[in-house]
Amino acid sequence: MKASDSPGSYPKMPSPQQQQQLTAASTPHPLQQQAQVLHPLKQQQQPQVLQPSRQQQQPLPHQQHFQQHAHHQQPSPHHQQPQQSQSKCHASQQPQQHHHHHHHQQQQQQHQRAQKEVHERHYEFLAHVGSGAYGQVFKARDPTRENVVVAIKQIRIRRSGRSHETGMPMAAIREISLLKQLEKREHPNIVQLLDVHHQDISDRDICLSLVFEFIDQDLNTYLERCPPPGLGPDRIRVALYFTVLECLPNLINICTTLLLLRPGSFSFPPASVPGSGVALHVPLSQARARSALVVVNLWRRRDSRLGLRNRQTTSSALKKVGFLLAPIEFDPIRHSNDFQTAACLPARPPLASGDKVQCS
Amino acid sequence: RQCDGIFGTPVEPLFNNEENGSNAEILQDWLINMAVMNSQIIKSKELPENIFAHGVWAQCVFLMCDRFELPHQTKFAALDIFDRFMTRHINDLYAHVQNSNSSKKKSDWACILDRVKNQAFLRILSCCQIASKLSSHYKVITVKRARKCLLEAGYSYSDESIVQSEMRVLKTLSYNMSGATCLDFIEILLEILVAIFSLPRHCYGESR
Numbered sequence: 371m372k373a374s375d376s377p378g379s380y381p382k383m384p385s386p387q388q389q390q391q392l393t394a395a396s397t398p399h400p401l402q403q404q405a406q407v408l409h410p411l412k413q414q415q416q417p418q419v420l421q422p423s424r425q426q427q428q429p430l431p432h433q434q435h436f437q438q439h440a441h442h443q444q445p446s447p448h449h450q451q452p453q454q455s456q457s458k459c460h461a462s463q464q465p466q467q468h469h470h471h472h473h474h475q476q477q478q479q480q481h482q483r484a485q486k487e488v489h490e491r492h493y494e495f496l497a498h499v500g501s502g503a504y505g506q507v508f509k510a511r512d513p514t515r516e517n518v519v520v521a522i523k524q525i526r527i528r529r530s531g532r533s534h535e536t537g538m539p540m541a542a543i544r545e546i547s548l549l550k551q552l553e554k555r556e557h558p559n560i561v562q563l564l565d566v567h568h569q570d571i572s573d574r575d576i577c578l579s580l581v582f583e584f585i586d587q588d589l590n591t592y593l594e595r596c597p598p599p600g601l602g603p604d605r606i607r608v609a610l611y612f613t614v615l616e617c618l619p620n621l622i623n624i625c626t627t628l629l630l631l632r633p634g635s636f637s638f639p640p641a642s643v644p645g646s647g648v649a650l651h652v653p654l655s656q657a658r659a660r661s662a663l664v665v666v667n668l669w670r671r672r673d674s675r676l677g678l679r680n681r682q683t684t685s686s687a688l689k690k691v692g693f694l695l696a697p698i699e700f701d702p703i704r705h706s707n708d709f710q711t712a713a714c715l716p717a718r719p720p721l722a723s724g725d726k727v728q729c730s
Numbered sequence: 731r732q733c734d735g736i737f738g739t740p741v742e743p744l745f746n747n748e749e750n751g752s753n754a755e756i757l758q759d760w761l762i763n764m765a766v767m768n769s770q771i772i773k774s775k776e777l778p779e780n781i782f783a784h785g786v787w788a789q790c791v792f793l794m795c796d797r798f799e800l801p802h803q804t805k806f807a808a809l810d811i812f813d814r815f816m817t818r819h820i821n822d823l824y825a826h827v828q829n830s831n832s833s834k835k836k837s838d839w840a841c842i843l844d845r846v847k848n849q850a851f852l853r854i855l856s857c858c859q860i861a862s863k864l865s866s867h868y869k870v871i872t873v874k875r876a877r878k879c880l881l882e883a884g885y886s887y888s889d890e891s892i893v894q895s896e897m898r899v900l901k902t903l904s905y906n907m908s909g910a911t912c913l914d915f916i917e918i919l920l921e922i923l924v925a926i927f928s929l930p931r932h933c934y935g936e937s938r
């Protein structure tokens with residue numbers, strides 16, 4: 371892209387595409403609009419100021435994010451004062467005065483975008499909550515509803531490039547699918563997925579946003595603040611079991627669910643940061659949570675070694691749910707060694723062999 | 731003992747496997763669950779019309795899944811996704827033409843239909859791609875594999891269009907990817923039927 375080669379310079383003239391869009395806005399021709407729908411790439415390019423050039427050092431992801439929402443600004447102030455822009459920028463920020471001329475066109479363009487993408491909402495970003503392999507999580511306020519704070523997880527999807535990086539990430543697809551299946555249940559222990567939308571942020575990337583309810587307290591702090599004896603096993607059991615079991619009827623494909631049930635889903639990444647999988651904010655006592663984590667981890671490792679993931683039937687999957695819960699029910703520390711042995715055993719999966727779980 | 735699959739896992743379809751088979755109570759719960767789910771689908775407005783879930787469309791989806799060696803469950807999931815996507819997509823397009831101010835709506839519509847026909851293969855591929863990501867781990871249809879498949883069929887699409895098509899399918903479905911497929915229902919019915927007639931007693935114990 372031309373503009374991205376010289377990110378500091380602001381394009382003064384609208385590009386041919388922009389002009390085309392402006393004329394199309396006055397007399398919308400159905401086929402033209404159709405073409406826009408089917409080939410959004412060609413028509414819906416964001417102002418290229420946003421996009422850092424390849425030569426330039428990439429700004430931090432959260433800076434990029436703020437740029438994408440406050441794209442009236444030149445990129446240079448962002449790089450000079452990232453902190454300031456972070457605290458000030460939000461989606462509805464007004465542009466600076468000296469870009470007035472260009473601003474007008476951008477507004478029209480934005481207006482057009484807003485018409486096309488009805489689902490796109492403008493959230494007011496408050497803070498950067500966390501990040502991981504999946505992307506960035508932000509705390510944001512929903513301006514349309516009062517006092518509603520949401521957590522927005524943003525995943526960048528590459529349009530082209532090395533093949534394994536492109537396309538919709540598998541984890542995201544599974545997470546959305548699962549949470550969509552569970553959303554009717556409105557389980558108190560499962561984070562609610564409020565909205566999913568995607569938008570083009572540059573000619574290389576699409577930004578997929580998952581909007582979750584914001585959970586105030588993360589599990590780690592919860593456990594740290596918990597007084598010494600910790601939580602009783604009863605509470606742990608009730609919370610975990612009921613969450614998992616109550617949700618099973620809503621899930622059509624249990625095999626897929628199991629791919630998502632991972633230690634993180636049960637406990638660890640703090641529940642306020644929706645981790646991949648189902649973020650259950652289940653109170654576990656620290657020791658138990660840790661050791662359960664070990665056991666479940668071993669389970670997963672064993673499965674991947676044995677290549678079992680791809681071949682599951684619903685009934686075997688159901689059984690595995692039991693196996694996942696059993697170690698937490700019984701003493702996980704004592705039996706983690708058994709599981710370790712199991713993990714190293716070849717060929718025959720020992721735990722699929724009988725009705726008895728090893729830790730009974 | 732059935733040990734012909736990879737690392738001793740049995741081959742699909744798997745019914746009443748002695749080791750993994752469910753007991754009567756679970757089967758019953760399962761059946762009731764599916765019945766409830768089914769009645770909910772029937773009551774809801776989004777009753778699938780199955781326009782695209784049979785005939786040559788279904789054949790094409792299945793053949794494509796075969797080409798990528800996807801399991802049965804994925805095949806049916808892909809078909810379900812494709813059916814729901816096409817129905818909604820065409821409805822959207824039709825509404826769009828209806829609401830437009832154009833003077834020649836008829837030729838516009840014909841033009842759009844042509845475009846839909848041309849894109850059908852790509853859309854089917856996108857649906858298979860999504861289904862593959864939903865259900866299996868290492869047989870996911872990557873963009874590279876998708877492009878290769880399209881090339882073999884005589885279509886030349888860029889990586890970008892393949893990603894865009896995938897996003898378009900997801901967006902049209904408002905990210906509702908998994909519904910109950912007929913395979914899910916058949917599976918439980920067969921499981922119960924076979925269980926009634928042929929299962930060794932010890933699996934059922936007193937409940938029989």
